[in-house]
Amino acid sequence: MNAKSKNNLATITFWVGAGLVLLILGTLLGYIFYHGLKSIDWHFITSPPETIRAGGGIGPQIFNSFYILFLTMLISIPIGLLAGIYLAEYAGRSQLAEGVRIAIETLTSLPSIVVGLFGLLVFVNATGWGYSIMSGALALTVFNLPFLVRVCEESIRGVSRELVEGSLALGATHWETIWRIIVPCAFPSLVTGIIITSGRVFGEAAALLYTAGMSSPPLDFSNWNIFSPTSPLNPFRPAETLAVHIWKVNSEGLIPDLRRVADGSAAMLVLIVLSFNFCARWLGRLIQKRLTAA
Amino acid sequence: MNKKSFYDRAGLCLTMLCAAFVIVLTMSIIYYIGSKGLSTFTSHGVSLREFLFSDQWRPDRPPGEGGPQVGSLAFITGSIAVSLLSVGISAPLGVIVAVFIVEIAPGWGQRVLQPAVELLAGIPSVVYGYIGLSLLVPLIRSLFGGGGFSLMAGFLVLSVMILPTIISVSTDTLRAQPAEWKHASYALGATRWQTIRMAMLPAARSGLITAVVLGMARAFGEALAVQMVIGNTREIPASVLSPMITLTSAITMDMGSTVQGGTWNNALWSMGLLLLLMSLFFILIIRFAVRRGAV
Numbered sequence: 001m002n003a004k005s006k007n008n009l010a011t012i013t014f015w016v017g018a019g020l021v022l023l024i025l026g027t028l029l030g031y032i033f034y035h036g037l038k039s040i041d042w043h044f045i046t047s048p049p050e051t052i053r054a055g056g057g058i059g060p061q062i063f064n065s066f067y068i069l070f071l072t073m074l075i076s077i078p079i080g081l082l083a084g085i086y087l088a089e090y091a092g093r094s095q096l097a098e099g100v101r102i103a104i105e106t107l108t109s110l111p112s113i114v115v116g117l118f119g120l121l122v123f124v125n126a127t128g129w130g131y132s133i134m135s136g137a138l139a140l141t142v143f144n145l146p147f148l149v150r151v152c153e154e155s156i157r158g159v160s161r162e163l164v165e166g167s168l169a170l171g172a173t174h175w176e177t178i179w180r181i182i183v184p185c186a187f188p189s190l191v192t193g194i195i196i197t198s199g200r201v202f203g204e205a206a207a208l209l210y211t212a213g214m215s216s217p218p219l220d221f222s223n224w225n226i227f228s229p230t231s232p233l234n235p236f237r238p239a240e241t242l243a244v245h246i247w248k249v250n251s252e253g254l255i256p257d258l259r260r261v262a263d264g265s266a267a268m269l270v271l272i273v274l275s276f277n278f279c280a281r282w283l284g285r286l287i288q289k290r291l292t293a294a
Numbered sequence: 295m296n297k298k299s300f301y302d303r304a305g306l307c308l309t310m311l312c313a314a315f316v317i318v319l320t321m322s323i324i325y326y327i328g329s330k331g332l333s334t335f336t337s338h339g340v341s342l343r344e345f346l347f348s349d350q351w352r353p354d355r356p357p358g359e360g361g362p363q364v365g366s367l368a369f370i371t372g373s374i375a376v377s378l379l380s381v382g383i384s385a386p387l388g389v390i391v392a393v394f395i396v397e398i399a400p401g402w403g404q405r406v407l408q409p410a411v412e413l414l415a416g417i418p419s420v421v422y423g424y425i426g427l428s429l430l431v432p433l434i435r436s437l438f439g440g441g442g443f444s445l446m447a448g449f450l451v452l453s454v455m456i457l458p459t460i461i462s463v464s465t466d467t468l469r470a471q472p473a474e475w476k477h478a479s480y481a482l483g484a485t486r487w488q489t490i491r492m493a494m495l496p497a498a499r500s501g502l503i504t505a506v507v508l509g510m511a512r513a514f515g516e517a518l519a520v521q522m523v524i525g526n527t528r529e530i531p532a533s534v535l536s537p538m539i540t541l542t543s544a545i546t547m548d549m550g551s552t553v554q555g556g557t558w559n560n561a562l563w564s565m566g567l568l569l570l571l572m573s574l575f576f577i578l579i580i581r582f583a584v585r586r587g588a589v
Contacts, residue, residue, distance in 0.1 A: 003485050003487075003488060004485060006485070006487055007485035007486055007487040007488070009487075010486070010487035010490070010491075011398065011486070011487070013390065014390055014393060014394045014398045015394070015398070017387055017390035017391050017394060018390075018391055018394040018395075018398075018399075018403070018407055020387065021387070021391050021407065021410060021411065021414075021457065021461075022406070022407070022410055024414070024454055024457075025410045025413060025414050028414075028417065028425060028454075029413070031425060031429055032421065032425065035428075078312075079312045079315060079316075080312075082308055082309045082311075082312035082313075083309065083312040083313045083315070083316055085309045086309035086310055086312065086313040087313065089309075090306060090309060090310070091313070096310065096313060096314065096317075097313070099317050100313045100314075100316050100317055103316045103317045103319070103320035103321075104316060105577055106320050106573070106574065106577060107316070107319070107320055107323075109508070109511045109515075109573045109576055109577055110323070110515070110570065110573055111514070111515025111516070111517065111542065111569050111570075111573060112515070112517065113515065113517040113542050113545055113546065113566070113569070114323075114327060114515070114566055114569050114570050114573075115323075117327060117545070117549070117563070117566045118322075118323045118326055118327060120549070121326050121327070121330060122322075122326060142319060142323070145316060145319070146316075149316060173298055173299065173301070173302040174302055174305075174306075175301050175302040175304075175305035175306070176298070176301075176302075178305065179305075199416055200416075202418075203416075203417075203418025203419070203420070203421070204418070204419075205418070205419070205420045205518050206419070206516075206517040206518050206542075206546070209546065209549075209550070210549055210550060214550075243418055243420045244420075246420045246421070246424055247420050247423070247518050247522065250423075250424060250427055250522060251521075251522065259428075262424060262428070263428075266420075266421050266424045266425075269418055269420070269421060270417060270418070270421055273416055273417070273418055274413065274416060276416075277412070277413075277416050
């Protein structure tokens, strides 16, 4: 075979490879939505699940997922942003910065089940909270933090140096420059990055199995007292999220319409996570437009 | 000290504190998992050799009958087999797709393929597990016979899961290579394939190794997607069609149902420690590869 026909053969291989990836993606999404969208209706996404009868929904699971996500972000955004600012603005090549980078690398590659084990040891057992939303949110903070720090650092590095130097030349301190110039300028990409990491957190299950637990107590959505055990807002009650629910239903479900619930939950989860991704792009562009008045 | 410089100083301290927190967090994870994971060896007197190299897993056998035995070879072999096989599929495919995006059809690749890869990366792992369970397992059952829950189902699910990681890291590396080398190769009269094989891929070697190792690390540590499709029988798989178990799936299934402080439970913590050490090991490989690539 001469060089030319080898080249053609290689080109064909590359196209086949690319086509294969598109085919896989198409099959996955097609399969999920073809089976799942049939079972999603208003009743399904608002009513509580059944344990042995058919006809249950995933209302509390969806609520739990968003609530845990909210708490996770509440804890991890300040830490992530400040650590990101440190790495981008202050650290340079100091020893602390190098340590942080190694730590982030370690945390990033840590299997999420190990994060869950750490959560079980520290947030569930040592604090005495048991399986709870708070333990879950803290475990997810550990899971999320390395990605968030990286996203924040990159967003802040993306701010043009002229603006920063202009601010410093006008006599502003470094800290003033950071809060008045750098963070506002980095805002669009910060928002995009934070929403994308939220999508990751929303779909995570392994870190939650032994921290937020695999069951939800009966919830009374008219009860807003956060200390009441039946209140959905109580952060110290156990909570099964949507992602955990998919796993739980498939591994130990007893309901007769298991397939319907699993299909619907999977489609719902993919739908929410993908909408996070689309939303991130769209919102980032929108804020960019507003801020720059372009 | 005036107010302005006080804020300036306080701000620096605050950000430093948060950065230091990340280090403290990492250290405490290593410390807590480490001390809990070692108790199998310290307080239950299991030898490291038995844990790593024995396949006798009888954690609930009473001491009078020679138990409990916590040889985890089946779990370790399972994890290694499933992640190696999945990398075996994903590494070539991932590099092919990355080259396609960078070199073969940059316009089309960037507009269609890259968003597609991002979508794949965004699908949660339980959903991969569920698709494996409801689509792949019945398919394997009807094509090859057997139960369907198998090593094969496990590595196929994982190979799709780690594909986005491998593709995106490889794409970044290939893009970062200086264009001159490529141009020089073309100028010498090389075909596109020759240029890719002899100039682009060798130049990007360390980045490609990083991509594959990251994919491998992800496969090794994945829990639920694997647990849902491999059948979870505690033995070393005899063929790609036989059911098996991994470290992660053992932890997933038994951590909640075993008595805390018992030998069984502590053996699971040791498996957690093993997963942690493996991920540290993967980072070391990457660091080594990058350093060699930089020289």
